[in-house]
Amino acid sequence: MARRKQVQENIKITGIADKGMAVGRDDEGMVYFVQGAVPGDIVDVLVLRKKSSFKKGIVYEYKSYSPERIEAKCLHFGVCGGCKWQNLDYTSQVKYKEQTVKDVFKRLAHIEPEEFRSLLSCNQIFEYRNKMEYSFSQRRWATKEELASDEIIEFGPAVGLHPPGAFDKVVQIDKCWLQDDLSNDIRNYLHELAQEKSWTYYDSKLHKGFLRNLRIRNSTLGEWMVLMIFGEKNDKDIFILLDMLSQKFPQITSLHYVINEKMNDSIHDLNTIHYKGEEGITEQLSHLKYRFGPKSFFQTNSYQAVKLFDLIVELADFKGTETVYDLYTGLGSIALYIAKNCKKVIGIEEIKEAIEDAEINKKINNVQNAYFEVGDVKDQFNDVFVEKYGKADLIIVDPPRAGLHKDVCEMLNKTAADRIIYVSCNPSTQARDIMLMPTYKIKVLQAVDMFPHTHHIENVVLLEKK
Ligand SMILES: C[S@@+](CC[C@H](N)C(=O)[O-])C[C@H]1O[C@@H](n2cnc3c(N)ncnc32)[C@H](O)[C@@H]1O
Numbered sequence: 001m002a003r004r005k006q007v008q009e010n011i012k013i014t015g016i017a018d019k020g021m022a023v024g025r026d027d028e029g030m031v032y033f034v035q036g037a038v039p040g041d042i043v044d045v046l047v048l049r050k051k052s053s054f055k056k057g058i059v060y061e062y063k064s065y066s067p068e069r070i071e072a073k074c075l076h077f078g079v080c081g082g083c084k085w086q087n088l089d090y091t092s093q094v095k096y097k098e099q100t101v102k103d104v105f106k107r108l109a110h111i112e113p114e115e116f117r118s119l120l121s122c123n124q125i126f127e128y129r130n131k132m133e134y135s136f137s138q139r140r141w142a143t144k145e146e147l148a149s150d151e152i153i154e155f156g157p158a159v160g161l162h163p164p165g166a167f168d169k170v171v172q173i174d175k176c177w178l179q180d181d182l183s184n185d186i187r188n189y190l191h192e193l194a195q196e197k198s199w200t201y202y203d204s205k206l207h208k209g210f211l212r213n214l215r216i217r218n219s220t221l222g223e224w225m226v227l228m229i230f231g232e233k234n235d236k237d238i239f240i241l242l243d244m245l246s247q248k249f250p251q252i253t254s255l256h257y258v259i260n261e262k263m264n265d266s267i268h269d270l271n272t273i274h275y276k277g278e279e280g281i282t283e284q285l286s287h288l289k290y291r292f293g294p295k296s297f298f299q300t301n302s303y304q305a306v307k308l309f310d311l312i313v314e315l316a317d318f319k320g321t322e323t324v325y326d327l328y329t330g331l332g333s334i335a336l337y338i339a340k341n342c343k344k345v346i347g348i349e350e351i352k353e354a355i356e357d358a359e360i361n362k363k364i365n366n367v368q369n370a371y372f373e374v375g376d377v378k379d380q381f382n383d384v385f386v387e388k389y390g391k392a393d394l395i396i397v398d399p400p401r402a403g404l405h406k407d408v409c410e411m412l413n414k415t416a417a418d419r420i421i422y423v424s425c426n427p428s429t430q431a432r433d434i435m436l437m438p439t440y441k442i443k444v445l446q447a448v449d450m451f452p453h454t455h456h457i458e459n460v461v462l463l464e465k466k
Helices: 090-108 144-148 182-196 235-248 302-316 333-341 352-364 383-389 406-415 427-435
Strands: 002-004 007-016 022-025 031-035 042-050 054-064 131-137 158-161 211-218 224-230 252-259 273-277 281-285 288-292 323-327 344-349 370-374 394-397 419-424 440-448 458-465
Touching (some): 090 427, 131 182, 158 182, 182 235, 224 235, 281 302, 333 344, 344 352, 344 383, 352 370, 394 406
Parallel strands (some): 394 419
Antiparallel strands (some): 002 007, 131 211, 281 288, 419 458
16 A cells, blocks of 8 residues: 555565666556665665556665675765665675576567576676776765755765766765775875865866866786876876876876867777876786777676686687677677687777777787778678678677667678677667577577676677578
8 A cells, every 4th residue: 555645665576677676566566666675675665757567766665675685895885876786695696687688588579598508607796897987076976865964065076986877976986896996096096186286076067177087997917007087188287197196006007198078978089198108908818918008998807708708619619610700899809819719700890999909919919810890880791891701600799788780680680600699788689689680599598797786797699590
């Protein structure tokens, strides 16, 4: 029974839906998507949005807590949007990720893989990321509790991560558990220095402010790259900041900056400037060394990337005679990893700098049979490409979250390679794309957990020609 019009009592949370929202039903079968709950909780829901088939809301009151709950390790948990599942036991996280993939493929897309394998979980569930991107803001994000209290709130500047779903707001972060602790030291040092120097932080409404974003990358070989993103050009202060930063942290082996005066945060279309140290950092994944610059995509969890790439090799079941296309190749990570197993591999990637890195990595690793082309896969992967390199026996695709362009699905269907390995960080778009490829059936499906404490899933599917 409803206690107040907008509060629905005693909703038993039974699972996790798309985008990591907890989901439950009332006695009439109405579906509730609830922020702040985990499966096994019984909660009263403050309904914020109503549709005919579902309601969305936040926890109004916990009636009983799930046995799958644990104490979150992070002091910013619940405010920061980074690790929404830190209060859920890791075994349960794995269980719900598997369930999500099953739901997307079997229930929603009605696709039945021949073999549905268990998710490849992580051994290291903290400090697993090799890249963090922090934002600066003139005004920090205050929690609901702070706003409701009688305390006077200091809305000073902040450097940190975003609250859930609010990409223009910044939660001040003192310690994040996702990357090696040096990342915290670098960020906190810059925050202190900026206040000492009275530098301005970015104001996302006015689109001005000196300090905008901070990208920190590291590798298991102990190398560190910092890319400082400024919102305004001010050479004197830029050089003071970079010099003081590199003096304070000799661990930084590669230091860059870029000036972003655009309305959005993306920097792929801007020139980054190499300031000090090496131009890139190097990571080792199994038998390969990868050197990459500040703009190239690299798998963010190096430990799981090895498992992911080994899974691709296993599913490919190479004979050594195959021509392979690696579409959305980035800096050629997968292409170079598998090169020793096949006759030749050709990668396509739209970021020019990533392909420059791919060519460097080809040399570093003495790979002779990998070739790379720059361009949009939608334009590049066509009949001329197939004519030039020969028909593929295997095509690997690893697109961004949006999935494949429908023309790419059409071309994959038409090219009719014997097998396709589709790697995706978004099972929903992956299932949608596979439905556009009637030439293929799913032989094997296996997810890999690259991002503990988040709802994000990396899913690998082996497709075979029917
Ligand atoms: C998920 S990453 C995969 C990279 C690589 N396979 C790896 O494992 O490191 C996707 C890559 O696709 C590239 N990309 C995105 N859209 C593209 C497009 N339309 N055409 C070509 N490359 C694209 C991105 O720049 C990025 O490097």
